[in-house]
Amino acid sequence: MQLTPLNLLGLAVVVIPALLVALLGVPFLWGRPLSERWIGRIVPTGMVLGLLASLGVLGLMLVQHTYQVTIGPFNWISLPGHAPGEEGGHFHFTVKFVFDRLSVPFAILSFVLCGTIGAFANKYLHREAGFARFFMQYALFVLGMIVTSLAGTIETMFFGWELVGVSSAMLVAFFHERLAPVRNGLRVWIVYRISDAALLIAAVVLHHLHGEGDFAALMGAGPWPEGHALLSANQALIVGLLLVVAAAGKSALVPFSGWLPRAMEGPTPSSAVFYGALSVHLGAFLLLRVSPLLDTSLTLRLVVVALGLVSALLGALAGRAQTDIKCALSFASLTQVGLIVAEIGAGLRYIALIHILGHACLRTLQFLRASSLLMDYHNLENAIGSRLPPFSSPLGRFVPQWLRVPLYRFAVQRGYLDAWLTDYVARPFLWVFRSCDALERRWTDFLAGGNSRESDRVGWQAGTLDDLSL
Amino acid sequence: MTVLDLPLLELAILVPLCGAALVARIRDSSVARLWCLGFCGFAFACTIAEWQDFNFLHAKIAHDPGPLARALDNFLEIDALSAPLLPVTALIYLLTAIATLRTKIRRFSFAGTLISLALALAVLTCRNPWGIRALLAARTVAPSLELRARGKPTRIYVLHMALFIGMLALGWFFVEMEGRQRVHSLWAVLPLLIAVLIRTGGIPFHCWITDLFEHATFGTALLYLTPMMGAYVAVRLVLPIAPEWVLQSIALVSLATAVYAAGMALVQREARRFFSYIYLSHASLVLVGLETLNPIGLTGALCVWLSVALSLSGFGLTLRALEARHGRLPLSKFHGVYEHTPLLGVCFLLTGFASVGFPGTFGFLGTELLVDGAVQTYPHIGIAVVIAAALNGIAVVHAYFKLFTGTRHVSSVPLQVGLRERLAVLTLAALILGGGVFPQLVVPSRHRAAEVILSERERLAPAAPGPVETAEVGPSVRTNKGN
Numbered sequence: 003m004q005l006t007p008l009n010l011l012g013l014a015v016v017v018i019p020a021l022l023v024a025l026l027g028v029p030f031l032w033g034r035p036l037s038e039r040w041i042g043r044i045v046p047t048g049m050v051l052g053l054l055a056s057l058g059v060l061g062l063m064l065v066q067h068t069y070q071v072t073i074g075p076f077n078w079i080s081l082p083g084h085a086p087g088e089e090g091g092h093f094h095f096t097v098k099f100v101f102d103r104l105s106v107p108f109a110i111l112s113f114v115l116c117g118t119i120g121a122f123a124n125k126y127l128h129r130e131a132g133f134a135r136f137f138m139q140y141a142l143f144v145l146g147m148i149v150t151s152l153a154g155t156i157e158t159m160f161f162g163w164e165l166v167g168v169s170s171a172m173l174v175a176f177f178h179e180r181l182a183p184v185r186n187g188l189r190v191w192i193v194y195r196i197s198d199a200a201l202l203i204a205a206v207v208l209h210h211l212h213g214e215g216d217f218a219a220l221m222g223a224g225p226w227p228e229g230h231a232l233l234s235a236n237q238a239l240i241v242g243l244l245l246v247v248a249a250a251g252k253s254a255l256v257p258f259s260g261w262l263p264r265a266m267e268g269p270t271p272s273s274a275v276f277y278g279a280l281s282v283h284l285g286a287f288l289l290l291r292v293s294p295l296l297d298t299s300l301t302l303r304l305v306v307v308a309l310g311l312v313s314a315l316l317g318a319l320a321g322r323a324q325t326d327i328k329c330a331l332s333f334a335s336l337t338q339v340g341l342i343v344a345e346i347g348a349g350l351r352y353i354a355l356i357h358i359l360g361h362a363c364l365r366t367l368q369f370l371r372a373s374s375l376l377m378d379y380h381n382l383e384n385a386i387g388s389r390l391p392p393f394s395s396p397l398g399r400f401v402p403q404w405l406r407v408p409l410y411r412f413a414v415q416r417g418y419l420d421a422w423l424t425d426y427v428a429r430p431f432l433w434v435f436r437s438c439d440a441l442e443r444r445w446t447d448f449l450a451g452g453n454s455r456e457s458d459r460v461g462w463q464a465g466t467l468d469d470l471s472l
Numbered sequence: 473m474t475v476l477d478l479p480l481l482e483l484a485i486l487v488p489l490c491g492a493a494l495v496a497r498i499r500d501s502s503v504a505r506l507w508c509l510g511f512c513g514f515a516f517a518c519t520i521a522e523w524q525d526f527n528f529l530h531a532k533i534a535h536d537p538g539p540l541a542r543a544l545d546n547f548l549e550i551d552a553l554s555a556p557l558l559p560v561t562a563l564i565y566l567l568t569a570i571a572t573l574r575t576k577i578r579r580f581s582f583a584g585t586l587i588s589l590a591l592a593l594a595v596l597t598c599r600n601p602w603g604i605r606a607l608l609a610a611r612t613v614a615p616s617l618e619l620r621a622r623g624k625p626t627r628i629y630v631l632h633m634a635l636f637i638g639m640l641a642l643g644w645f646f647v648e649m650e651g652r653q654r655v656h657s658l659w660a661v662l663p664l665l666i667a668v669l670i671r672t673g674g675i676p677f678h679c680w681i682t683d684l685f686e687h688a689t690f691g692t693a694l695l696y697l698t699p700m701m702g703a704y705v706a707v708r709l710v711l712p713i714a715p716e717w718v719l720q721s722i723a724l725v726s727l728a729t730a731v732y733a734a735g736m737a738l739v740q741r742e743a744r745r746f747f748s749y750i751y752l753s754h755a756s757l758v759l760v761g762l763e764t765l766n767p768i769g770l771t772g773a774l775c776v777w778l779s780v781a782l783s784l785s786g787f788g789l790t791l792r793a794l795e796a797r798h799g800r801l802p803l804s805k806f807h808g809v810y811e812h813t814p815l816l817g818v819c820f821l822l823t824g825f826a827s828v829g830f831p832g833t834f835g836f837l838g839t840e841l842l843v844d845g846a847v848q849t850y851p852h853i854g855i856a857v858v859i860a861a862a863l864n865g866i867a868v869v870h871a872y873f874k875l876f877t878g879t880r881h882v883s884s885v886p887l888q889v890g891l892r893e894r895l896a897v898l899t900l901a902a903l904i905l906g907g908g909v910f911p912q913l914v915v916p917s918r919h920r921a922a923e924v925i926l927s928e929r930e931r932l933a934p935a936a937p938g939p940v941e942t943a944e945v946g947p948s949v950r951t952n953k954g955n
Contacts, residue, residue, distance in 0.1 A: 032898070093841060160831070164830060168825070184806070195866050196862065199862040210847060210848070432739055439736060446679050449627060449631060454686070456687060
């Protein structure tokens with residue numbers, strides 16, 4: 003790789019968030035996290051430098067009329083097969099970053115919004131017990147976002163994808179002494195793991211179909227959104243469906259929409275930037291990245307459009323019945339993300355990209371304004387001495403009377419999706435394994451000739467070191 | 473014949489063995505622990521030096537120059553497979569001894585630990601099938617004695633281990649009887665298959681592992697299982713001679729076990745049982761990779777073997793440290809101990825994620841290779857590896873939330889991590905993260921080991937079973953293709 007100014011700036015865009023993780027992570031791991039003051043200095047510096055570097059890349063690309071800059075590929079690991087030249091017998095993990103008309107705006111957006119939220123959170127979480135923990139997870143999130151947006155291979159994307167997943171789930175459970183955030187964090191994590199698994203399987207399938215996971219090799223070497231997929235329609239359908247599942251999990255599309263309002267249990271800054279603005283768009287970003295693949299299969303495109311429209315409809319309906327402002331905003335996000343996905347399915351790539359950028363900025367502003375808006379409403383009501391007039395949608399008049407109650411219940415229950423997943427996926431799954439556990443107990447009791455499980459007698463003992471000093 | 477420069481293998485085994493005799497005579501547990509640490513540290517230093525020596529020699533197999541090695545044929549040898557396993561095993565023992573708290577040292581047998589370490593290292597440096605069998609049989613004794621001494625039920629453990637040893641002996645007896653046959657009979661192969669499945673905990677032979685974690689001390693169970701001797705048996709005794717259908721059977725059962733155990737980990741109501749299923753799932757995944765018979769899957773399995781041994785040791789030590797503070801840990805309710813022991817919380821997540829192959833950790837590339845290799849050999853069902861990894865990831869976070877969050881734990885005394893525990897878990901954390909950032913330090917050497925294993929299988933398949941011949945490697949075998 004030549005060390006041109008463009009390449010150096012490109013490397014800086016990735017290295018700066020990685021350095022931020024290291025700077026915050028090492029003292030955190032050592033058990034001596036940095037003070038608020040230091041975090042307050044390091045985080046904005048990192049964000050500003052990252053933003054400047056990505057703006058520099060954009061500027062140089064515009065000046066040089068370059069539509070695509072590639073950093074790498076760095077062969078992290080390359081292993082030959084048992085018989086050299088044998089089909090699929092080799093393995094190489096390449097790290098590659100691509101700056102193009104899709105990734106550069108997304109990276110800039112990530113730095114702008116994360117920087118804004120970093121500054122906001124610095125005040126918002128002042129003297130909060132988990133201040134350092136929040137910024138540690140924030141740094142992981144930023145790194146994940148940047149790696150995902152700039153990834154030039156599906157393996158590199160998977161790396162960032164997982165970082166975003168784990169940091170998001172942990173941030174939902176940030177107030178971890180309370181039960182609800184923890185339960186919701188686990189729920190988010192489960193959906194993210196399904197999404198991760200789908201992406202990993204897609205990566206493996208791509209490797210086996212094509213021998214590599216490089217987007218340029220798969221989608222043609224032309225800069226985004228040009229190029230066409232080098233897979234047959236059937237192959238594209240299989241890989242595409244896996245990627246759609248991955249995108250649906252990450253962007254809370256149907257049937258995974260239930261996690262989005264649950265994610266609002268996290269602190270407002272993280273809700274605003276992570277689930278409201280950035281990570282909720284990652285699924286759409288993935289579909290944009292592989293959009294040439296969608297062109298290969300009409301069925302796949304129809305699936306994507308249908309999924310987007312259904313999700314948008316659900317978001318629009320459910321958002322109207324929410325009583326909590328953050329939940330209402332989260333469903334508003336879902337509506338827009340659904341529309342964005344439908345646009346991608348319809349082939350309107352630039353519109354989808356602009357839609358993402360505009361929506362992310364607007365939603366971040368709305369989330370940050372949410373708490374003070376409630377205060378303003380209270381002040382207004384106090385000033386006029388009565389409640390503000392309720393707002394009702396004019397569309398409500400067109401809904402027949404008999405449909406209103408079921409529709410309202412559907413909206414309040416968020417499309418029954420959570421209940422459906424719980425009843426038909428989680429419960430049967432747990433029932434099967436609990437039955438196996440019961441069978442194992444019988445078997446080990448039989449072998450042991452009595453009760454074989456000491457753990458049955460385990461309670462929360464105030465024992466051992468609780469009454470001893472270390 | 474390539475010979476190592478110093479008799480370090482011999483020292484790494486004999487010094488802990490002699491040390492055990494000394495430690496057994498010391499009545500003061502604190503002093504015994506100090507001696508134990510010294511001997512474990514010495515063994516660890518010897519194995520590290522031996523590994524480096526072996527790397528410099530660029531040999532396929534190297535022999536120890538000591539008098540004991542000269543007296544015993546096919547004993548005290550080191551090859552590409554065992555070279556990194558020796559220091560990893562010694563490190564697990566050392567860190568477990570370091571992290572044993574004062575409140576537990578009276579219950580933890582330091583002499584037994586040293587004997588177990590010597591036996592584990594001896595197994596890893598032995599290539600004689602009957603020697604491996606005898607050493608593995610000897611290794612099964614200590615946990616059983618401990619269970620008996622603590623008045624715990626031993627029947628499940630003893631039954632399974634007796635069956636394991638019996639099947640191993642029976643299988644190898646028939647293999648030797650059949651001599652130079654290209655394909656061995658069912659009488660020879662089936663007992664070996666069952667022996668491997670018992671030792672690695674393949675369903676339906678897995679109950680002894682959960683039982684051992686239930687009744688033995690956590691340290692003993694951890695030390696007995698995390699070096700993954702079951703996988704070693706599979707590579708040394710079964711893989712070179714078994715027909716393909718046997719390996720496929722082992723892989724299929726292991727695949728099923730990996731998914732089953734990952735699912736079972738999610739419904740456990742107690743932390744030790746949860747850990748035992750997580751261990752089972754990972755041990756089975758290693759076995760899946762070993763039986764893929766392609767260099768990518770095999771390389772992945774060898775990488776995951778190392779990463780899982782390290783990460784699950786760290787994971788186990790974290791749980792053990794929590795147990796030392798709070799007693800046995802039910803997962804049926806939230807405990808919220810994060811505020812008291814944040815370091816343990818972080819290490820719990822880090823080691824747990826490393827075991828499932830999270831990006832940035834040692835296990836990441838190994839898992840990628842394993843998945844790739846498994847799908848290469850079993851295109852449809854290889855995907856189950858991904859499902860098992862996903863379920864394990866959910867189980868780890870679920871357990872983290874149960875143990876560290878959900879409520880505010882009130883304690884009248886400080887529960888922070890002590891210096892020794894900090895040292896142990898941070899060492900493992902550093903190795904896990906270091907291996908994640910610089911996988912080039914490990915993966916190519918595992919690939920070479922995988923190629924050697926495969927070439928040995930090709931060489932031995934039509935040949936007579938028996939002691940594996942030792943041979944120096946020529947330039948053609950010393951491949952650097954992975955770099």
